Amino acid sequence: MIARSLRWRLLLAAAGAILLALALAWMFMTLLFERHLERRLEAEMTRDALALVAGLGFDANEVLHLERQPGDVRMEKPAGGYYWQVSSDAGVLRSRSLWDSALPVASDAPADDWRLQRRDGPFGQPVVALERRLVIDSDHPAVVVQLAQDAASLSTARGEFGRELAVFLSVLWCVLTAAAWMQVSVGLRPLRRIPALLETLERSAGERLPPQSLREVQPLVDSINALADARQKDLEQARRRASDLAHGLKTPLAALAAQSRKARQAGAPEAAQGMEQAISTIRLVVDGELARTRLARLGRTRGASADVGEVVERLASVIEHTEKGETLALGIDIPDGLRLPMEPEHLSEIMGALMENAARHARRQIRVAAIVDVDGVQLRVEDDGPGLPPERLQALQADRGQSLDASGYAGSGLGLLIARDLVRSSAGRLGFDTAPLGGLQVTIQWPPSPI
Known part of the structure; x- marks a missing residue:
């Protein structure tokens, strides 16, 4: 059903495209968030590195020393997650947090700017390291200043952000899919009017x-x-x-x-x-x-109008003057002023064929009645003749070209077939059933009319 529905195809395509776009947005937004954290971390570590460099110096014995320790408590706790190290030819200074470990000294540390990179750190943990080669005193060789911080905090923050963003984008996907459904419904609404318009072509x-x-x-x-x-x-x-x-x-x-x-x-x-x-x-x-x-x-002429009672009365008068009609009681029950949107000649063709057929097969009585309700106008023509067995009625309803000769009715029954074609051409439905009088009941149903 979905494969044959244009609505579902459009909706699934829209939902898939939105899902793909949001998935790509999740990936890039998570990456941008991680880059933002790295830039913030680099700025904080650079500030701490400059404070560290400001406290470095050489004593009278040409030994590198640190006058002021950085104030971050993590650097005072062994394996605290934040480390610093200063390496020179005269010796190495490191934070208490390194304890008995050391940061690997890069031989290609830049001298013009600080460099941030990920690497394996002490205690088997990956770290984010900031390093630079500096000349503290022109009379002494350059030193390599390094600060390192555990990368676990970055990974944790990235994971939390990614999960929260995924929940938000899932809700957004539902909202956008609902909006796509509304858009598809509004877009296809003009096509839903086409079948109703095609009914006019059928009529x-x-x-x-x-x-x-x-x-x-x-x-x-x-x-x-x-x-x-x-x-x-x-x-x-x-x-x-x-x-x-x-x-x-x-x-x-x-x-x-x-x-x-x-x-x-x-x-x-x-x-x-x-x-x-x-x-x-x-x-x-x-x-x-x-x-x-x-x-x-x-055809169905625009503005045409036929008085049902007048047409039926005129046809009844003709039938009563026939040899067979003189022996029949013909009852008519039609509301006064009932009109149908068709030419009188058109209605005469239909009712003439039905009433003539009823007169041909009736024994003593014919009834013509009309009912008006919310479903439209219904005309009934019934007689007290031999009628038709149920199987022949079903065959007559189903077979468009069914003749009544084989049903036991005398005569050809061509008038009923002509009447059925005329009724169909005027947007009506013609049905056959057993009449309360015992013979055949022919019912015509027309839809509601503005007349």
Whole structure:
């Protein structure tokens, strides 16, 4: 899931980059802190070394002596951690802290400035040593002045600083990662609106995505709109061809109908009946294709409005004047003033197919009802006919091209399939179930409308 998520990829990349940057910051800040400690230590040791040099001198016997001892108590305690030593040809002076040990005298000690370096010290401990070669008296040879301090204090301070800095940077990493999450969420927010905008393209082939304020998102919107243009062009071309084909078949069908009548008049009723059945089936397919073409041209016109009660009443009046309709009780329960955002012709195509199908299979009763709630508008058409078994209802729901012939309904059932296509094109859903009357119940659900 993470590998296929752009959000998680961006977040993990940001968290990794922040972690790497903070790790490098920890390394360099720890190193800078150590250098700072060394500079402070060098300054303190240089001050003590100058005080030591100020007390050096030669007595009457040409022996090197120290007039004043440095005041640091660590130099008076054996192995105290702070040491000094002055080496010359006339002898060596060292602090009490060295006890029976000595600092190694470097032959290359500088004469122009103090030098600080790490080396092995007395008592097996590494030390930081400061040394310089000085001429105390022009009548005497130069001496090498050395001060050394245990390096353990530097390592301890560096370790404590590194641990505290690591805790701080860990907290900072969490804060920056949370900020990266917010940044990724804000950055991807315009993309979350794209699926909602694409629903408009799904409902109507003529809709297009509006221009976006972000330059990075606009190329995606332009590409989707270009694809929608190409899709609409292909659909229009396919519908034109289907319409042309359907219209082109009408004349041959009329000619075949005339031939079937001649065959019946010539004394071949069986051949005429076979031809008439074939012609009737083909005519149903042609009429269905023409109905789809008319719907595609109507579409969901902006500002259109259809009065549901008026359309249903008009269709009921037509059905009641048919031979089968005269024997049926047709109940209508539709709230007054209920309107849908579509052309009346569009709604007539849908309800006409459903009500005609119900009248064809009903025994004595048909009901047409409408329900309005927070989920939108729901229309129901039910009859007391033979209905469909559960397995056939499931097949009809799942199979887009399912015909009702095999379900036990007389007739072709093409009207229901046409109605389903019309409902889908108007952003509705069409469902099939067993009616309380015992027959088939067809339910249309439309989403909430501003009308």
